[in-house]
Amino acid sequence: MRGFSHRSRMAQMGYRREDFTGKPVIAIVNTWSEINPCHSHLRERAEAVKRGVWQAGGFPVEIPAFSITETYMKPSPMLYRNLLAMDTEETLRSLPIDGAVLMGGCDKTTPGLLMGAISVNLPAIFLPAGPMLRGNWNGQPLGSGTDLWKYWTERCAGTVTEEDWNAIESGIARSPGFCMTMGTASTMTALTEALGMTLPGASSIPAADSNHVHMSLESGRRAVEMVWEDEKPSDVLTLAAFRNAITVDMAIGGSTNAIIHLVALARRRGFDLPLPVFDEIARHVPVLANIRPSGEYLMEDFYYAGGLRALMAEIVDLLNLDCLTANGKTLGQNLEGARVTRHEVIRDREAPLMANGGTAILFGSLAPDGAVIKTAAADPRLWQHTGPAVVFRDSQDMEARINQEDLEVDENSVLVLQNAGPLGGPGMPEWGMLPIPNKLLKRGVRDMVRISDARMSGTAYGTCVLHVSPESYVGGPLALVQDGDPVTLDIPNRRLDLGVAEDEIARRRSQWIRPVPKEHRGYLALYRERVTQAHEGCDFDFLTREETAVDPEIH
Numbered sequence: 304m305r306g307f308s309h310r311s312r313m314a315q316m317g318y319r320r321e322d323f324t325g326k327p328v329i330a331i332v333n334t335w336s337e338i339n340p341c342h343s344h345l346r347e348r349a350e351a352v353k354r355g356v357w358q359a360g361g362f363p364v365e366i367p368a369f370s371i372t373e374t375y376m377k378p379s380p381m382l383y384r385n386l387l388a389m390d391t392e393e394t395l396r397s398l399p400i401d402g403a404v405l406m407g408g409c410d411k412t413t414p415g416l417l418m419g420a421i422s423v424n425l426p427a428i429f430l431p432a433g434p435m436l437r438g439n440w441n442g443q444p445l446g447s448g449t450d451l452w453k454y455w456t457e458r459c460a461g462t463v464t465e466e467d468w469n470a471i472e473s474g475i476a477r478s479p480g481f482c483m484t485m486g487t488a489s490t491m492t493a494l495t496e497a498l499g500m501t502l503p504g505a506s507s508i509p510a511a512d513s514n515h516v517h518m519s520l521e522s523g524r525r526a527v528e529m530v531w532e533d534e535k536p537s538d539v540l541t542l543a544a545f546r547n548a549i550t551v552d553m554a555i556g557g558s559t560n561a562i563i564h565l566v567a568l569a570r571r572r573g574f575d576l577p578l579p580v581f582d583e584i585a586r587h588v589p590v591l592a593n594i595r596p597s598g599e600y601l602m603e604d605f606y607y608a609g610g611l612r613a614l615m616a617e618i619v620d621l622l623n624l625d626c627l628t629a630n631g632k633t634l635g636q637n638l639e640g641a642r643v644t645r646h647e648v649i650r651d652r653e654a655p656l657m658a659n660g661g662t663a664i665l666f667g668s669l670a671p672d673g674a675v676i677k678t679a680a681a682d683p684r685l686w687q688h689t690g691p692a693v694v695f696r697d698s699q700d701m702e703a704r705i706n707q708e709d710l711e712v713d714e715n716s717v718l719v720l721q722n723a724g725p726l727g728g729p730g731m732p733e734w735g736m737l738p739i740p741n742k743l744l745k746r747g748v749r750d751m752v753r754i755s756d757a758r759m760s761g762t763a764y765g766t767c768v769l770h771v772s773p774e775s776y777v778g779g780p781l782a783l784v785q786d787g788d789p790v791t792l793d794i795p796n797r798r799l800d801l802g803v804a805e806d807e808i809a810r811r812r813s814q815w816i817r818p819v820p821k822e823h824r825g826y827l828a829l830y831r832e833r834v835t836q837a838h839e840g841c842d843f844d845f846l847t848r849e850e851t852a853v854d855p856e857i858h
């Protein structure tokens with residue numbers, strides 16, 4: 304009777320029995336939406352994926368998933384990564400699906416789709432949406448985010464006219480695709496390839512390139528084969544694969560957000576990735592990708608330089624080449640023949656952008672559970688710095704006071720933002736690149752030490768200590784910092800310390816009052832109750848278990 308019901312409904316949609324009988328059903332999980340500019344081409348690309356599925360003898364079904372857009376979502380798209388993960392898991396589990404092609408790329412969609420796919424553990428392949436083409440202004444290349452921050456700083460300093468500002472606005476995003484700097488989108492899709500969850504070379508292809516259509520078709524074809532071979536995420540995502548991804552993250556000068564996402568992905572898979580592992584790997588991996596914000600070029604250049612395969616071929620001795628990947632071959636087999644064709648974009652081992660330590664993990668009295676800094680994008684003058692704190696209790700307080708003429712701040716001050724973490728934001732917004740006060744900008748100051756429990760856009764830069772854990776909202780030491788307290792950042796020794804006596808800290812703690820949450824219903828209430836801290840990946844505590852989703856009985 305149930306078979307009758309399924310088949311009659313297929314007939315209702317115009318399919319004949321022979322279209323689907325005996326064929327793997329491949330879900331094309333598509334995060335397209337009309338308000339997600341990074342994914343505006345994914346409907347078209349889904350057609351190419353379907354062609355591939357049909358060619359390989361499968362039956363494709365395109366299924367929409369929650370489209371998380373970085374640009375338009377308030378207060379932070381990070382709030383919704385776990386919702387996309389649940390959407391993906393429950394969609395794949397509850398429908399009669401045999402395998403999946405996961406389509407996404409805008410920052411949180413990649414980890415969200417993967418987290419769901421890991422938990423349901425059906426054969427799955429990821430198809431990155433691909434980066435935009437280079438931006439252009441007066442013949443100068445413009446990079447998403449990075450050049451927005453750069454020229455906004457100059458506009459605040461009074462060195463960019465309104466006419467120029469408008470021209471930059473028109474030129475910075477000129478094709479479909481995600482941010483084409485080494486922001487979170489480019490980082491996470493590259494790491495997905497390094498993990499083995501895409502076809503080789505998939506992550507570097509610009510969205511507008513015809514090769515992106517070809518890659519879409521091939522991903523559809525491969526998804527069908529993966530079902531027959533029963534190649535599941537649990538076969539691909541070994542601990543060695545995660546170490547490969549961290550190694551690649553360091554070599555590309557990846558977004559700090561990737562640390563949170565990799566921790567969350569690994570925990571879904573049943574592995575713990577403590578923050579010191581990232582630091583240990585960073586210490587012996589050179590930064591080779593000369594891409595903004597750490598470097599000079601953009602993802603289109605990276606593709607022409609040979610793309611991620613070429614970069615991985617440069618660090619082949621640092622990778623585990625035996626890891627299985629989505630095409631059924633090992634990483635080592637996939638890297639055969641890869642080579643760098645533009646050495647100014649993907650640097651040689653002898654001439655890296657940074658010899659090692661592009662990202663550092665800090666611990667200390669201000670961050671007992673850790674904090675993160677992207678050293679590659681910070682001013683080396685500030686790597687060891689002690690200065691008096693200028694404290695903002697939340698983002699509204701910061702916006703109200705940062706540009707007041709009477710704010711007591713100079714270039715040696717340390718700007719501190721509280722209540723911007725996973726619960727404080729909520730959703731850990733990308734407020735970690737605190738703006739330099741206008742009065743200092745006009746004096747030529749362009750970087751300062753900034754500390755918060757927030758995240759920072761992967762396209763941003765500066766000496767910004769992020770992800771301070773535990774966050775101030777739950778009473779972490781960051782909550783107890785006051786104006787004028789001496790704060791020490793010491794990147795070479797991986798320390799972040801508050802120079803206040805312990806008895807004074809104890810006195811402040813006894814007077815600290817936990818903020819009262821404003822959200823009492825819906826998804827935000829669930830988020831408040833169950834989200835974990837930054838060093839634990841900000842997943843929901845009830846989703847991190849390795850066990851595969853269990854189907855309820857069908858009667």
Ligand code: FES
Nearest residue numbers: 341409481482488
């Ligand atoms: Fe989508 Fe940057 S806004 S990747």
